[in-house]
Amino acid sequence: AIAGSIYLAYGVYELRNPDEQLVPDPSKKNLVILGSGWGAVSLLKKLDTENYNVTVISPRNYFLFTPLLPSCTTGTVEHRSIMEPIRSIIRHKKAAVKFYEAEATKIDPERKTVLINDNSDIKGDTSTTEVPYDMLVISVGAENATFGIPGVREHSCFLKEIGDAQQIRKKIMDCVETATFKDQTPEEVERLLHMVVVGGGPTGVEFAGELQDFFDQDIKKWVPEISDKFRVTLIEALPNVLPMFSKQLIDYTESTFKEEKITIKTKTAVKKVTEKTVEAEATGPDGKKVTEVMPYxxxxxxxxxxxxxxVKDLMSQIPAQKDSRRGLAVNEYLVVQGTKDIWATGDCAVAGYAPTAQVASQEGAFLARLFNNMAKSEAVEAKIAELSQTLNLQPGDTAAIAKEIETHEKQLRRIKDIKPFHYTHQGSLAYIGSERAVADVSWLNGNFATGGQLTYLFWRSAYLSMCFSTRNRVLVVLDWLKSKAFGRDVSR
Ligand code: NAD
Known part of the structure; x- marks a missing residue:
C-alpha cells in the first residue's frame, strides 16, 4: 500500500538517481529548452527524454508554483513550499537531462546556437558560452510591464518571482515598525501605513486581499496602536477590476473589498512614481481628468x-515576426513563425490565448506529445527504409516483407496525424481576501460563476491539487495549518 501511494503520489514518475539514467547519445538531436516555468516544466514532465539529448537552461534552478506567490508576501505560505528544484524534476526521467543555471541572452537562428550567461553570484572561470541546438523551445515567460512610467522600476515592488515576494514581506513589516518609531509625525505614520497596489488584474487583487488579511488577522493584534491607520488602496486604469471574470463576480469582488475596507480606485491611471508618492490621473463621471498625489x-x-x-532580439532577426508586438507569433503547432526548428510556449508566445499558467502548461504538454511522436515516426521511417532495402536485396521472399512495410506505413500515418494545439479553458480562480474566492469554471459543458467561502475551499483544494509534487502539497498544507494556529510570522 505504501509503495502504491508513493507511486500514485509521483504520478507516472519513476524514482531514479542520476547515475541510473541513460547517458546522452551523440547520434540523437539536441533539444534545448529555455526556461523552468509552466511551459518548460510541463513539457519536461511528459517528454520521453531518451529520444533526444535534452538540455534545460534557466536562470532559476527551480519551478515556482506562481498561483500561491501572493500568499508568500504575508507568510501564509513559506516560499520554499512552492518551489520544486529542477534537479529533482529531471532525476525522474529515463535519460539524463543537462541543466545549466544561466540566462540565455541571445539566440542565433542561422548558426543554431544560444548564448548563455552564468547569472549566479559566484562565478567560475567560464561565465559566458554558447549551446548548440537542433531543436529549440523558448519558454522564457515575460517581464513586468512598466509602460516606461517614471519611477516605477526604482521605487516599486513587482510580484513575479520569489525574491519579489520576500522583498514585499520584509517591506510590510518595515513600514509597520518605522510607523511606530518614537516621535514619528502623524503624516509620516499615515504615509508609511498606506499600502498601494497598482493593477486590478488577478495579481493585484489577490495581493491586496492577502495583505488586508495579514493586517486584520495578525498585525492588528500585535501592533494595536496602528489599527486605524493601516490602509490598502488598489488602483486600476479600467472601469473595473478582474476584467476576465463575469460581471457578477466583479461586483462581488468589489463589494467584498468594500467590507474589507480596501479602497478601489478605478478609471485611475498611474502616471508617475516617486520615492514616497504615486501620481495618478482619475477620470470623473463627467469625463474630467483630475490628478491625485498619494503618499505611500x-x-x-x-x-x-x-x-x-x-525574445525582442530574436523577433528582430526574423522577418515573419515583423508585425508581432506582444511576443513570438507561433503557428497552430507552436512553431515560431518564420522558423522550422524553434517552438515557443507560454507568456513569450502569441498563440491567441491569455498569458496564463493554464495555457502555458497545456502548450508544454502538447509539445511533449508532438516531440514524442516525431521521434516515434522517425524510428518507423527508418524501419520502413531498412525493410525496403531488404526487399530489393531479396527479390524472392517479398510478400511477408511487403506486408510488414504496409503495417509500418499504417502506423506511421497514425503517428503523423497530430491535431493542432487546442486550448481547453478550465476556468479562472482568484482569492479576494477574508477567506473568500471567486471562480468562473467550465464544467460538464457549462459555465459556473461562484464566489464566497465555499469557493474559497474549492480554490484551496484546486491549488493544492495543482501543486507540482506531493512534497509541495504537504508543505503548503502545513503552512496553512501553522499560520492558522499560531498566526503569521510578523518578524522582518
Ligand atoms: P493583468 O494584465 O491581468 O492586469 C493588469 C491591470 O493593470 C490591467 O487591468 C490594466 O488596466 C492595469 N494597469 C495597467 N497600467 C496601469 C496604470 N498605469 N495605472 C493603473 N492601472 C494600470 O496583469 P496580472 O494580474 O499580472 O496578470 C497577468 C496574466 O496572468 C493575466 O493573463 C492573468 O489572467 C494571469 N493571472 C491569473 C491569475 C489567476 O487566474 N488567479 C493570477 C495571476 C495572474
Whole structure:
C-alpha cells in the first residue's frame, strides 16, 4: 500500500538517481529548452527524454508554483513550499537531462546556437558560452510591464518571482515598525501605513486581499496602536477590476473589498512614481481628468506582462515576426513563425490565448506529445527504409516483407496525424481576501460563476491539487495549518 501511494503520489514518475539514467547519445538531436516555468516544466514532465539529448537552461534552478506567490508576501505560505528544484524534476526521467543555471541572452537562428550567461553570484572561470541546438523551445515567460512610467522600476515592488515576494514581506513589516518609531509625525505614520497596489488584474487583487488579511488577522493584534491607520488602496486604469471574470463576480469582488475596507480606485491611471508618492490621473463621471498625489509606504506594481529582451532580439532577426508586438507569433503547432526548428510556449508566445499558467502548461504538454511522436515516426521511417532495402536485396521472399512495410506505413500515418494545439479553458480562480474566492469554471459543458467561502475551499483544494509534487502539497498544507494556529510570522 505504501509503495502504491508513493507511486500514485509521483504520478507516472519513476524514482531514479542520476547515475541510473541513460547517458546522452551523440547520434540523437539536441533539444534545448529555455526556461523552468509552466511551459518548460510541463513539457519536461511528459517528454520521453531518451529520444533526444535534452538540455534545460534557466536562470532559476527551480519551478515556482506562481498561483500561491501572493500568499508568500504575508507568510501564509513559506516560499520554499512552492518551489520544486529542477534537479529533482529531471532525476525522474529515463535519460539524463543537462541543466545549466544561466540566462540565455541571445539566440542565433542561422548558426543554431544560444548564448548563455552564468547569472549566479559566484562565478567560475567560464561565465559566458554558447549551446548548440537542433531543436529549440523558448519558454522564457515575460517581464513586468512598466509602460516606461517614471519611477516605477526604482521605487516599486513587482510580484513575479520569489525574491519579489520576500522583498514585499520584509517591506510590510518595515513600514509597520518605522510607523511606530518614537516621535514619528502623524503624516509620516499615515504615509508609511498606506499600502498601494497598482493593477486590478488577478495579481493585484489577490495581493491586496492577502495583505488586508495579514493586517486584520495578525498585525492588528500585535501592533494595536496602528489599527486605524493601516490602509490598502488598489488602483486600476479600467472601469473595473478582474476584467476576465463575469460581471457578477466583479461586483462581488468589489463589494467584498468594500467590507474589507480596501479602497478601489478605478478609471485611475498611474502616471508617475516617486520615492514616497504615486501620481495618478482619475477620470470623473463627467469625463474630467483630475490628478491625485498619494503618499505611500509600500507600492506593489502588478500591471501585467512585457516582452523580454531575448525574445525582442530574436523577433528582430526574423522577418515573419515583423508585425508581432506582444511576443513570438507561433503557428497552430507552436512553431515560431518564420522558423522550422524553434517552438515557443507560454507568456513569450502569441498563440491567441491569455498569458496564463493554464495555457502555458497545456502548450508544454502538447509539445511533449508532438516531440514524442516525431521521434516515434522517425524510428518507423527508418524501419520502413531498412525493410525496403531488404526487399530489393531479396527479390524472392517479398510478400511477408511487403506486408510488414504496409503495417509500418499504417502506423506511421497514425503517428503523423497530430491535431493542432487546442486550448481547453478550465476556468479562472482568484482569492479576494477574508477567506473568500471567486471562480468562473467550465464544467460538464457549462459555465459556473461562484464566489464566497465555499469557493474559497474549492480554490484551496484546486491549488493544492495543482501543486507540482506531493512534497509541495504537504508543505503548503502545513503552512496553512501553522499560520492558522499560531498566526503569521510578523518578524522582518
Ligand atoms: P493583468 O494584465 O491581468 O492586469 C493588469 C491591470 O493593470 C490591467 O487591468 C490594466 O488596466 C492595469 N494597469 C495597467 N497600467 C496601469 C496604470 N498605469 N495605472 C493603473 N492601472 C494600470 O496583469 P496580472 O494580474 O499580472 O496578470 C497577468 C496574466 O496572468 C493575466 O493573463 C492573468 O489572467 C494571469 N493571472 C491569473 C491569475 C489567476 O487566474 N488567479 C493570477 C495571476 C495572474
Amino acid at each position: 509606504g509600500l507600492l506593489v506594481w502588478a500591471t501585467g506582462n512585457a516582452v523580454r529582451p531575448i
